[in-house]
Amino acid sequence: MAAGSGSEKRVIVIGGGLAGLAASARLAEQGIQVDLFSIAPVKRSHSVCAQGGINACNEVARQQGFSEWAHMDETLYGGDFLADQPPVYEMTHWAPKIIDLLDRMGVPFNRTFEGYRDLRLFGGSLFKRTHFAGATTGQQLLYALDEQVRRAEQDGMVTKYEFWEFLWPVTEEVDGERRCVGMVAQDLRTMQVRAFRAGAVVIATGGCGLVFGKSTNSVSCTGAAAARCYQAGAWYANGEMIQVHPTAIPGADKCRLMSESARGEGGRVWVPRTKGDKRDPRDIPVPERWYFLEEKYPKYGNLVPRDIASREIFDVCVNQGMGIGAENMVYLDLTHKSREELDRKLRGILEIYEKFAGEDPRDVPMKIFPAMHYTMGGLWTTFTPEERTADSVMDRDSNRERVIGMQIDAKNTMSTNIPGLYALGEVNFAYHGATRLGANALLSCIFDGLFAGVGIANYVRDDAPDEEAVSSAPFDAAVKQEEAKVESLRSRAQQGLTDPAVNPYVIAQELGKEMTDASTVVKTGERLEKALNKIQELGERCSRATLADASLWTNQNMAFTRSLSDMVKLAEVILAGGIERRESRGSHFRLDYPDRDDDQFLKTTVAEYDAATGRPKISFREVITPLVKPRARTYGKVEKSSDPAPEPRETVAAEATS
Amino acid sequence: MTSPTPVSQDSAKHELGAERSVYFRIKRCDGPGKATRWERFKVKVTRGEGANVLACLERIAANPVTADGAKTTPVVWDAGCLEEVCGACTMNVNGKVRQACSCLIDTCAPNDGDEVVLEPMQKFPIVRDLWVDRSRMFETLKRVKAWTPIDGLYATGPGPKETPERQQERYIYSTCMTCGCCLEACPQFQQEPDASKWDTSFVGANAIGQVQLFNEHPTAKELAPERLDAMTAAGGVSECGNAQNCVKVCPKEIPLTDAIAAVGRAATIHGIKRFFQGK
Incomplete structure (x- = not known):
């Protein structure tokens, strides 16, 4: 009732x-x-x-x-x-x-x-x-x-x-x-x-x-x-x-933002030239460091705009496997600057890094990577x-x-x-x-x-x-449906370590990795399709996921596993939309369709759940644009030209808290 | 028990990516009224990965087996932002109350084989394991009318002007995330399972900080007499024993003892006024 x-x-x-x-x-x-x-x-x-x-x-x-x-x-x-x-x-x-x-x-x-x-x-x-x-x-x-x-x-x-x-x-x-x-x-x-x-x-x-x-x-x-x-x-x-912020502090549990003003004040981005180099960064001599942004963008250097920075860092780590210790991380290095200057200009953000990374960025290069930020x-x-x-x-x-x-x-x-x-x-x-x-x-x-x-x-x-x-x-039916989900989850509970194939925490990790690799900074139709297959597999494993806790009191294990099945459904929607949108627009960058295509895709992607197949049906609706005629978004294009104008200092400083 | 040790130059220079083990001794309880027990877990961490206490709890959840190989249930804990700004993951780590998210393993257990002890907050009723029920703190915010009594939600013009000094003073009180560290450390604040007694039990430092915050705002101070009524009633500011533990454990370094002093003075004056008004 x-x-x-x-x-x-x-x-x-x-x-x-x-x-x-x-x-x-x-x-x-x-x-x-x-x-x-x-x-x-x-x-x-x-x-x-x-x-x-x-x-x-x-x-x-x-x-x-x-x-x-x-x-x-x-x-x-x-x-x-x-x-x-x-x-x-x-x-x-x-x-x-x-x-x-x-x-x-x-x-x-x-x-x-x-x-x-x-x-x-x-x-x-x-x-x-x-x-x-x-x-x-x-x-x-x-x-x-x-x-x-x-x-x-x-x-x-x-x-x-x-x-x-x-x-x-x-x-x-x-x-x-x-x-x-x-x-x-x-x-x-x-x-x-x-x-x-x-x-x-x-x-x-x-x-x-x-x-x-x-x-x-x-x-x-x-x-x-x-x-x-x-x-x-x-x-x-x-x-x-999905918005990806280029400079976040990768943590073991989440990614915390690191302001762009670190680069504005002279921070240099690099990785070791040797793949998987495990030395302390301070022991790696300068000739053995790859300042890839400075090398690829000699005029703009580390101050390339956000989308380029995100894509380059992503490419170096994910495609080339050149991240620090073969992980998805690059150095953002301020150690060549004096402590006094750093404290005067960047104290607040350096303290955040210190608190959560446990290292003083005035002494040790920071480790950063782009991270999913906004939906x-x-x-x-x-x-x-x-x-x-x-x-x-x-x-x-x-x-x-x-x-x-x-x-x-x-x-x-x-x-x-x-x-x-x-x-x-x-x-x-x-x-x-x-x-x-x-x-x-x-x-x-x-x-x-x-x-x-x-x-x-x-x-x-x-x-x-x-x-x-x-x-x-309808209320009784909905309660019955949800109680059945609870009972189904409980019936699969067993204490202790479970087979990774059906361990919800392992499935969640695989989901996060697949979605980050395939559908954040750089996308291609082929990679998105591959991810969609992987998501199908994860969805199937989710339906067999094993709990380690059958109790009916504050069972976080159950709530987590139930949410995971729903996250898989949303991942499908995100991938399916990305596959159908064969253009690049805003945060959605398709390597295989690098330009914006207003004729075909000045449209809202709409995903509708097909209960028969359990899959999304994608359609498009016209965007309602009675006020401003869409024009080219040129932030990036000016900056990408052969002689880019330097980013205004004020703007860089202003992003200190973004 | 391992006391927190700062990372020495030596340990910071350990090779990146070196894997090691830390032990967690966790005080567990299956629910209100249930017996407590200790369980010990072995967790692998990698030097320099930035693992905090919560990342280790996640690893235990994914592999709920004790250090002795006994199968168990995942540990239950409360968490939110993981950035020390929401207050959810407050617990006792190695005997000190704090947010677990900002407690890094390389700092609190720097060596291979070190042990970290986790216990729930003691001043609030247990829900399960490390998760406690702090709803009393939110109820107390009603008791001290921690809000500005605005006319309504339609625009009627800007708020009152404020000097930068006054803004800074109010801002620091307004960063209180209702985490409860100050109450956990306070010798005067006791767990009170009977909700009907909350309004006459000691309010605690965080609520006194909120009284100070709102009594300093030109509009919100219209309710100052009512807030000071609460401060002079049973469980008010005079029950502070001046141990000053609150200010030492506040993760946001809110000057709680300043608030207690200021509200204490205001409450005294308010009490005298009320006496002569015969109320």
Whole structure:
């Protein structure tokens, strides 16, 4: 029997990061009861990891010629024009209002001498438009929203279900249309599986870094929730669009970001000339070191742009096997600089390296490698366009009289293809196209929650079926389905070491390695096809995976193995999209199709789950581009020319916290 | 027990990629009310790979066999960001409370055969093995009204101006990740299984830090009288015994004793005011 009380309209929000918290606060403000589910206390959500800042037009930048329209243009251009434009228009035009709101909540934004909000320069812009709170902006924004949701909890509007895992959306045909009417979740302590009714369900569960093994993401970022919605019929869009950050610190457990400013301040990238050289780097004389970026790009040297740096490092390690100790790592060396200078310019980031790598980068070269960082693709969502008169200030560079944004009270804002099932934040595909600009992630998550929350409240008030109209049958069936999964996993439990073929941790490692090798920095059709075969094999092994713990109390082993099967499904979507997109665009670089092809692929990739085969069906939908005509994305091309202009110093320094 | 030893020049110069073994002695418990037991595991690590305590727990999960060859279940633990910014993986490592993610094996167990002892936090109810239930900490944030009472979520203009000095002061308090290190180390803070007694038990240093944070904000300080009511009531700031352990174990180096002093003074003044108001 599903929980849910009386005639009161409720919304279930799954995920307590920035998007989930912003939506919860907005819904509560609209008088809607919220049941907030999270696998961890919401204050520990992955949003805390964002460091750099949050973009918005501001009065200083405006006086220098910047505008909301310009912020939108940068975002679309950065994303290589793959994003539908009205949502990006609306987000960038709301951005200054969101900064003001966060400011009123008490976020300790860095301040100027006079006490105004300070700004920093960030990649992808010539204007200072990034607001920041120390080096932990994401943490500070999350805490501010966490506090407002706690206030709503105190007022009785929000009920938290922490340490609960979302397992399956419950849908039912009502008046001839299939709608989401609740979901099934499991308490990760008692392992109780239970259904919950709601007028609408909001998925705000973030990205899928763990599909790639080690990424910059938190341990909760499996993508399993999105994969479950996909298997229940929700479309998944632009799965192949995964952002890889060129310089991360490979760890035994995850990869942590190392800022590009290390190269800006003279850091040199190299590997030993001898394959598999195991000597201490300090004992390797200079002639025996291969400064491959300096050698291949004599003018630009170590300051080649991010995508080139990522591809070259990847090539040296993965294709040539020349990484340090034959591993996927290269040196980023600052030891030729004086300690005094390093401390003056780079102290903060060097301390991060020191803490997690356990070595002082002033004495020993750092070891870095590109790492999966952000999921641009995600659950497909829609919106209602709204045409308005252009604003003379906000849209002054547009040369247009009419503009198109999103209608604020529309009930379909960020709805998936299943009415009543919404997707907000990193888990949807809506704002970042083929790659994301730095400091736009925090904005998109908060905007999604605040903006879409209004329409979701309207939907549950007006359109969501009454509880009496939905029988308990679909809830009972979904609980039965999930209990069967639990029993199937438990029936295969045996203590101790298992055969690697069916050991879930071994399967997860193989999945991460295959996805990282085949589908991150450089892709080819052939390699993606090979990976797809490997994923089939992993999926088959997953169905036989053996647990080492059969208990029905806080069984992390079971939750991990169940998520793994869903991660395999998402990996298939990512690979299938990459195979079908025979072009290069943004983060998606196909060696066999190196150019962007707007005629064929200025389109959203849509993966639909085929229940009969268990495989994704890929189709394409037109990108909605009424505002800006797609133009060539030339950042890289200028820099690749025979006489590249040096990267502006300011820009490099500005990326220090990205 | 091995005490944390800094990496010496010698050990840092060990050949890269050298494989060695470390032992983990882990205090295990299958659930609330269940008996505790110790299990010892042997884990292979590679020098220079950056393995931390959590990476070793993952290796144990993949191969749950004790050092004596007995089959067992994977150890249960709590983790999140792995970057010491979410607070989830707090536990006692070699007798000291800290985040396990930032505890590197090459530092805390530098030699072949060294042992690392892992125990759950003692001041919170056990869930299983190294995982404890810290929901009391989040409840306490309600007790001290750790929020800014804004009008609503629509834009009405910017927040109050703030000097860079004041921002820096507030920022450091605002980096508190509710990890509980300060409570684990505090002699005044005790485990309280009865949730109905939480509101009258000692609040602890982190909550006092939050009182200071919000009482310093121009809008949030409107609730200062209510926060100071909580601070003068049973379990308030006066129950601090001044051991100063909190500030020593705080991973974010938050000046918790400064907050305790400032809130203590404000609470005293507030108490006198309330006395003369006859409330």
